[in-house]
Amino acid sequence: MKYALVTGCDHGVGLALAEQLVKRNYTVAACRLNENETQLDSLAARHPGQMNMISLDVSNDESVTRLASAFPFPSLDLLINNAGILGTMDSGPDAPLDFSLMQKVMNVNAFGALRVTTALLPSLRKGTDKTVVNISSEAGSIGDCERTGWFGYCMSKAANNMQGALIHNTLRQEGGRVFQIHPGHVATYMRGHLDTTAGITPAESAAGILKTVLDEEHPVKDRPLYLDFRGKELPW
Numbered sequence: 001m002k003y004a005l006v007t008g009c010d011h012g013v014g015l016a017l018a019e020q021l022v023k024r025n026y027t028v029a030a031c032r033l034n035e036n037e038t039q040l041d042s043l044a045a046r047h048p049g050q051m052n053m054i055s056l057d058v059s060n061d062e063s064v065t066r067l068a069s070a071f072p073f074p075s076l077d078l079l080i081n082n083a084g085i086l087g088t089m090d091s092g093p094d095a096p097l098d099f100s101l102m103q104k105v106m107n108v109n110a111f112g113a114l115r116v117t118t119a120l121l122p123s124l125r126k127g128t129d130k131t132v133v134n135i136s137s138e139a140g141s142i143g144d145c146e147r148t149g150w151f152g153y154c155m156s157k158a159a160n161n162m163q164g165a166l167i168h169n170t171l172r173q174e175g176g177r178v179f180q181i182h183p184g185h186v187a188t189y190m191r192g193h194l195d196t197t198a199g200i201t202p203a204e205s206a207a208g209i210l211k212t213v214l215d216e217e218h219p220v221k222d223r224p225l226y227l228d229f230r231g232k233e234l235p236w
């Protein structure tokens, strides 16, 4: 039996990842922020006994501690830190910058992944695969940076990449690993409305991510692999 946990499963890429992991016979802890979102309930009803729904706010210490202390599985093979927020798409340094919102974005996107991973390390260590997938973004690449703004989001994803590299240095010595994954430009509600400019659906993104992480052979290296959902390497 393989166990996985995915954060941010109310909708979008997280919901699609949870659904496809269940279809791949994983037993899945699907974490939700908003209990009024019903798509996850329908998914759980279609797969009785194979999904646990857990309330989780990755930006909140107590919420994450609660998750770890009542963790429903004997071990964890795959942790996908997917929860994320955009904040504002500020245009550049001359735009008014909302530092308080940027701190929130940092707390969810960067510290959130670290908070969940460190809290679940004991369970990951009991798992066979010990794999952490951080849903990062191309926006976190310093080597490929062409934007002039989106400060909070880009900085938070660069920080997410760094925490992933630090965790990888521990896990790879214990038979595990970390992937940093850009899910593609996906048609979700991350911008507050359905992003009709996006080229792929959450299902296509999730299928690519799981194929890259679970089906393809990638030797474990000193650094985590920083890949897009099609397996193409991104510059750090």
Ligand SMILES: NC(=O)c1ccc[n+]([C@@H]2O[C@H](COP(=O)([O-])OP(=O)(O)OC[C@H]3O[C@@H](n4cnc5c(N)ncnc54)[C@H](OP(=O)(O)O)[C@@H]3O)[C@@H](O)[C@H]2O)c1
Binding pocket: 007, 008, 009, 010, 011, 012, 013, 014, 032, 033, 034, 037, 056, 057, 058, 059, 082, 083, 084, 085, 108, 135, 136, 137, 138, 182, 183, 184, 185, 186, 187, 188, 189, 190, 191, 198
């Ligand atoms: N869409 C893209 O083009 C794109 C591109 C690059 C990277 N990404 C990354 O992909 C991941 C998934 O995003 P998405 O596009 O699927 O957007 P989404 O549909 O908005 O999904 C984000 C999920 O994270 C949840 N969430 C937000 N804050 C949270 C918190 N504090 N604790 C726990 N869960 C929280 C959201 O819950 P609620 O909505 O219910 O609040 C939602 O379920 C994010 O990390 C995002 O940065 C997306």
